Amino acid sequence: MNIGFVGLGIMGSPMAANLIKAGHAVTGYDVSAERVDQLAALGGKGASSVVDAVGGADVVITMLPDSPQVEEVAPLVIEYGRPNLLYIDMSTIKPETSRWVARRAAAEGVRVLDAPVSGGERGAVDGTLSIMVGGAEEDVEAARPVLWALGTTVVHVGPAGAGQTVKAANQLVVGGIYGLVSEAIVLLEASGVDPVAGLDVLAAGLAGSRILELKRHTMVKREFAPGFRIDLHHKDMGIAVAAAREAGVSLPLTGQVAQLVAAARAQGHGSLDHSALLKVIERLNG
Structure with a gap:
């Protein structure tokens, strides 16, 4: 799949690398140009902005520090994503923020999952994360080929916000x-x-x-x-x-x-x- 990845920090960088190893085409963006360059060196494509990372993606993943960053980035993903985009937010944020993103995305025809992870940096590097997913069952099933590249435990735990x-x-x-x-x-x-x-x-x-x-x-x-x-x-x-x-x-x-x-x-x-x-x-x- 063509995957846009926003947030290449301690967790996001190895996760994006594992998606590349799994054969996906990954376009990544981070506020740190150095991290974007590191992704490109691994075989990904560097993006100059969130919009650049989102354009043309089948799936967009965000791995951001907190709710304010998700509230800033999510509207751009929803606005500039292609029709029927699958947007997986893997940040750890407030459940109400995930529900807000899901409502806003549904109004624009974007499918959204909240899928925070456990396992720390080691789990991100090894691809052994535990992933707890909130959202619609059919969207979870569509996301599984991507999520299995990142973790060994992927569980649908309920509707939007349940993952958080x-x-x-x-x-x-x-x-x-x-x-x-x-x-x-x-x-x-x-x-x-x-x-x-x-x-x-x-x-x-x-x-x-x-x-x-x-x-x-x-x-x-x-x-x-x-x-x-x-x-x-x-x-x-x-x-x-x-x-x-x-x-x-x-x-x-x-x-x-x-x-x-x-x-x-x-x-x-x-x-x-x-x-x-x-x-x-x-x-x-x-």
């Missing part, structure tokens, strides 16, 4: 696990127990998780090179808290995790990986 709600649930769970792993490391070290050995045991038992599998060693070494930045997780926790309010439910642990992530950001760790929650727990303990 599931992503909010994902992020509150991820944040909570990072917080608990951080507390486990602090407890082990303060008790004179080797945290490497301790976490190896935890990872092999019922406490095991993808986070322990991928991050326990770098957390013990205090290596926080960003795969997913605290700044972005702070934004996502805000989405989760807002979604809980909209649904009329109380999520007390989510609220506490949101405050820990906010503390990490306030302490100047926003550009670090979200595993840097460990720094907040350490600071609480002097």
Whole structure:
């Protein structure tokens, strides 16, 4: 397929690269000209604007930082996309923003899916992302050949906006696990127990998780090179808290995790990986 890709950041660049490897013709745009050049070097085509990336595409994918960027780009995709365009927004944004995009697109004959992802930079590079998709069933089926090039789990979770709600649930769970792993490391070290050995045991038992599998060693070494930045997780926790309010439910642990992530950001760790929650727990303990 001819695919327009807007947003070539930490996640978007490897995703676009995997689409090229799968045989699709990818035209990409990003505010960073360097990232556009990198895509071209991989066999894609660089675009000079959003409109340039959208023109002639069968499918358009956006991978943007937050709702304001999607609200800016989506109208251009809808206006300049070809008839019956399939527009897949893979950003993590507010569910109401996804519903707004879907309503606006439907009025212009554009098919829209919200399809946020989980798996981090490693999953984007390896093409093993978990993709939660909101939208019409027939549009999800049409998108599967594209989505399977990006992930190993593609699940239709409901109508427009449902993908974003599931992503909010994902992020509150991820944040909570990072917080608990951080507390486990602090407890082990303060008790004179080797945290490497301790976490190896935890990872092999019922406490095991993808986070322990991928991050326990770098957390013990205090290596926080960003795969997913605290700044972005702070934004996502805000989405989760807002979604809980909209649904009329109380999520007390989510609220506490949101405050820990906010503390990490306030302490100047926003550009670090979200595993840097460990720094907040350490600071609480002097």
